[in-house]
Amino acid sequence: xTAPFDFAPLLAPGTPAPAVLWKGFPKYNFIGGHNDAKxxxxxxxxxxxxxxxxxxxxxxxxxxxNSGPLGYRPLREFLAGKxxxxxxxxxxxxxILITSGSMQGLELVNSLLLAKGDTVLIEQETYSxxxxxxxxxGVNVIGIPLDEEGLRLDIVxxxxxxxxxxxxxxxxIYTIPTVQNPTGAIMxxxxxxxxxxxxxxxxxxxxxxxxxxxxxxxxxxPRSIYSMAKGEGVIFIGSFSKSxxxxxxxxxxxxxxxxLARILGLKQDAxxxxxxxxxxxxxxxxxxxxxxxxxxxxxxxxxxxxxEALAEQFGTAAEFGDPAGGIYLWIKLPEVVDSQKxxxxxxxxxxxxxxxxxxxxxxxxxxxxxRLCFANPEPxxxxxxxxxxxxxxRREFGVPLRSANVDRKS
Amino acid sequence: xTAPFDFAPLLAPGTPAPAVLWKGFPKYNFIGGHNDAKxxxxxxxxxxxxxxxxxxxxxxxxxxxNSGPLGYRPLREFLAGKxxxxxxxxxxxxxILITSGSMQGLELVNSLLLAKGDTVLIEQETYSxxxxxxxxxGVNVIGIPLDEEGLRLDIVxxxxxxxxxxxxxxxxIYTIPTVQNPTGAIMxxxxxxxxxxxxxxxxxxxxxxxxxxxxxxxxxxPRSIYSMAKGEGVIFIGSFSKSxxxxxxxxxxxxxxxxLARILGLKQDAxxxxxxxxxxxxxxxxxxxxxxxxxxxxxxxxxxxxxEALAEQFGTAAEFGDPAGGIYLWIKLPEVVDSQKxxxxxxxxxxxxxxxxxxxxxxxxxxxxxRLCFANPEPxxxxxxxxxxxxxxRREFGVPLRSANVDRKS
Numbered sequence: 001x002t003a004p005f006d007f008a009p010l011l012a013p014g015t016p017a018p019a020v021l022w023k024g025f026p027k028y029n030f031i032g033g034h035n036d037a038k039x040x041x042x043x044x045x046x047x048x049x050x051x052x053x054x055x056x057x058x059x060x061x062x063x064x065x066n067s068g069p070l071g072y073r074p075l076r077e078f079l080a081g082k083x084x085x086x087x088x089x090x091x092x093x094x095x096i097l098i099t100s101g102s103m104q105g106l107e108l109v110n111s112l113l114l115a116k117g118d119t120v121l122i123e124q125e126t127y128s129x130x131x132x133x134x135x136x137x138g139v140n141v142i143g144i145p146l147d148e149e150g151l152r153l154d155i156v157x158x159x160x161x162x163x164x165x166x167x168x169x170x171x172x173i174y175t176i177p178t179v180q181n182p183t184g185a186i187m188x189x190x191x192x193x194x195x196x197x198x199x200x201x202x203x204x205x206x207x208x209x210x211x212x213x214x215x216x217x218x219x220x221x222p223r224s225i226y227s228m229a230k231g232e233g234v235i236f237i238g239s240f241s242k243s244x245x246x247x248x249x250x251x252x253x254x255x256x257x258x259x260l261a262r263i264l265g266l267k268q269d270a271x272x273x274x275x276x277x278x279x280x281x282x283x284x285x286x287x288x289x290x291x292x293x294x295x296x297x298x299x300x301x302x303x304x305x306x307x308e309a310l311a312e313q314f315g316t317a318a319e320f321g322d323p324a325g326g327i328y329l330w331i332k333l334p335e336v337v338d339s340q341k342x343x344x345x346x347x348x349x350x351x352x353x354x355x356x357x358x359x360x361x362x363x364x365x366x367x368x369x370x371r372l373c374f375a376n377p378e379p380x381x382x383x384x385x386x387x388x389x390x391x392x393x394r395r396e397f398g399v400p401l402r403s404a405n406v407d408r409k410s
Numbered sequence: 411x412t413a414p415f416d417f418a419p420l421l422a423p424g425t426p427a428p429a430v431l432w433k434g435f436p437k438y439n440f441i442g443g444h445n446d447a448k449x450x451x452x453x454x455x456x457x458x459x460x461x462x463x464x465x466x467x468x469x470x471x472x473x474x475x476n477s478g479p480l481g482y483r484p485l486r487e488f489l490a491g492k493x494x495x496x497x498x499x500x501x502x503x504x505x506i507l508i509t510s511g512s513m514q515g516l517e518l519v520n521s522l523l524l525a526k527g528d529t530v531l532i533e534q535e536t537y538s539x540x541x542x543x544x545x546x547x548g549v550n551v552i553g554i555p556l557d558e559e560g561l562r563l564d565i566v567x568x569x570x571x572x573x574x575x576x577x578x579x580x581x582x583i584y585t586i587p588t589v590q591n592p593t594g595a596i597m598x599x600x601x602x603x604x605x606x607x608x609x610x611x612x613x614x615x616x617x618x619x620x621x622x623x624x625x626x627x628x629x630x631x632p633r634s635i636y637s638m639a640k641g642e643g644v645i646f647i648g649s650f651s652k653s654x655x656x657x658x659x660x661x662x663x664x665x666x667x668x669x670l671a672r673i674l675g676l677k678q679d680a681x682x683x684x685x686x687x688x689x690x691x692x693x694x695x696x697x698x699x700x701x702x703x704x705x706x707x708x709x710x711x712x713x714x715x716x717x718e719a720l721a722e723q724f725g726t727a728a729e730f731g732d733p734a735g736g737i738y739l740w741i742k743l744p745e746v747v748d749s750q751k752x753x754x755x756x757x758x759x760x761x762x763x764x765x766x767x768x769x770x771x772x773x774x775x776x777x778x779x780x781r782l783c784f785a786n787p788e789p790x791x792x793x794x795x796x797x798x799x800x801x802x803x804r805r806e807f808g809v810p811l812r813s814a815n816v817d818r819k820s
Contacts, residue, residue, distance in 0.1 A: 010615055279459075
């Protein structure tokens with residue numbers, strides 16, 4: 001009765017490789033969208049949890065609380081106000097669906113629109129999680145090159161025209177227009193307007209991902225595409241992962257009710273976690289507006305530490321910009337560097353990083369590029385981690401030529 | 411730029427119908443797995459949230475806290491202990507994966523094993539959510555009739571033999587052996603042992619769903635199938651929805667690490683909600699053992715209220731058992747009754763119920779059966795709701811013949 005059971009013959013085709021048992025975070029953690037631990041507003045979250053549980057805790061006895069499947073209504077009300085102030089979006093709480101992180105938002109939008117063999121346009125450099133999901137679905141993914149404002153519209157237009165000749169209508173254009181991941185680009189309103197016009201002309205939806213848009217140093221940003229299009233032909237997703245805490249898996253979708261009703265028909269999970277929604281609503285209503293600028297001040301300082309450390313350790317071998325927000329820096333190293341090999345060697349030395357090819361549809365272009373996230377490590381850890389990375393890179397690829405602060409044996 | 415956008419041509423094939431905007435719960439709510447509102451342990455949850463946030467709140471800044479993708483380790487440690495005491499399961503915290511409700515557990519196990527056209531065996535009467543997911547996957551679902559102990563093994567055996575002749579190995583046998591949903595049956599250990607033997611002989615996995623096993627009036631239960639098989643060939647799922655609160659979307663999968671590593675490879679959601687896991691771990695470690703018996707006492711009393719109300723209002727027209735646990739009663743009405751039509755008419759009168767065909771693979775058998783959940787409504791609401799239901803049933807189908815407590819105009 002307890003003989004080993006061989007389950008391998010029962011696996012569905014295409015099952016991914018088994019996961020490896022987690023052994024803890026690396027010492028120098030430059031991946032994963034983690035955030036600044038000192039800025040988790042612990043006492044305010046305690047106060048929020050206490051107040052909301054005492055007031056409404058009994059509603060946990062019902063699926064969806066007393067708010068139905070769109071999610072906790074006070075959180076949707078907060079979001080409607082925040083999105084109006086911040087992104088220029090006019091929407092009702094019934095045009096907002098709370099999701100279990102923006103990951104679920106991505107999955108739901110994909111489920112709504114995509115079947116195997118469909119075509120989508122995305123930014124050539126983009127969020128690896130979005131790429132992974134699209135590849136898993138067997139979708140034809142066309143990457144559009146970026147410039148300092150993001151999506152190059154001349155190439156979007158040419159691609160749409162070429163596809164039209166072949167009788168293909170892409171299902172959506174996926175964009176992160178506000179603090180693009182990983183480049184940090186912010187698309188101006190003029191280009192947004194042109195993109196809306198182009199998408200409407202070709203009957204393609206725009207899928208706007210605004211996970212990082214709260215993290216802009218100046219606090220000022222262009223209106224969202226959703227806002228400028230008055231929601232027509234646009235689905236918008238956002239998240240609290242970056243502005244409050246990533247372990248709280250709370251994101252949201254904004255769409256016209258006709259679209260959202262379809263998405264809601266697909267969300268068969270009996271709702272997203274209620275306690276997180278309740279605590280977030282209670283916290284954000286009081287503190288979001290003051291919390292985010294404080295966080296941004298710290299993030300901006302960490303970015304400068306990272307940029308200085310890179311300049312010090314890599315000299316001219318590392319090229320990078322000065323993004324106006326976000327938690328990551330996109331870096332170009334000399335052509336001799338293979339960032340995937342670098343990532344492996346660096347991990348063995350305690351440094352985790354995102355190699356470029358995982359964040360791009362153009363593997364050759366991204367081969368010598370990489371993404372470093374700077375929100376989680378403390379400034380001194382950033383400095384040390386970049387020094388270790390430079391050492392590994394020099395050992396593996398001969399660049400940077402010399403180290404700034406340590407004599408090397410090699 | 412703001413002309414209406416027609417997204418209908420872009421929808422993936424087979425997209426479900428749009429959801430209807432939620433308008434609140436019905437007055438007499440006998441569906442949905444909701445629980446007793448008075449037993450949400452609000453003050454203990456406040457204390458748990460306060461303690462755990464003060465101690466570990468800063469870890470919310472990292473995905474997966476400091477526990478990795480299997481979920482918050484103290485919750486997995488609590489579960490390992492609880493499952494040992496309660497279900498006889500010996501497993502390590504690394505053989506437990508925290509999920510966003512047991513719904514995600516169902517989805518992950520299905521993703522692991524099932525492709526379109528595969529065959530599975532399930533209990534003829536079963537959880538409608540499981541049925542819906544299987545139908546969506548295009549799986550060949552074979553329902554096995556039940557008796558007072560659950561799955562009829564004679565029919566399981568005959569079915570497995572018949573399939574083998576056709577060269578078909580079912581992927582799994584899905585069972586809710588401990589407080590079966592909806593019949594309330596509890597499978598004895600002798601039958602469990604025979605089922606394990608049979609499944610091993612045919613190389614079929616057993617998928618054991620124990621969402622309700624905490625809610626047994628006596629507090630005593632057979633060992634789990636997982637325990638008796640020492641985990642070989644069995645995947646086990648459970649939930650905190652029924653024992654603590656359904657709006658907390660926290661469930662779990664128990665499986666041998668080789669199996670769990672494969673499932674973990676499929677779980678691409680950046681983890682389940684951390685706050686719920688943290689608060690549950692803190693609460694359960696201190697209070698689970700005393701909380702559950704108190705809840706069960708109330709549930710048992712509500713079940714008796716429901717049974718008495720049915721006897722009073724329906725007389726011999728309603729046939730039902732006296733389940734030893736759970737939150738639902740499975741009821742047979744006279745053959746003249748179509749429970750799906752009854753559900754529609756009852757809802758118009760403020761009474762929600764689960765019509766039998768939604769909870770069975772045998773639509774004809776289940777036509778005049780229905781499920782009533784008794785955990786959420788207060789005793790007086792149960793009595794009133796059953797009276798309204800009897801009135802609607804009499805009006806629509808002529809049974810029950812007379813009402814016990816009210817004179818009718820008709």
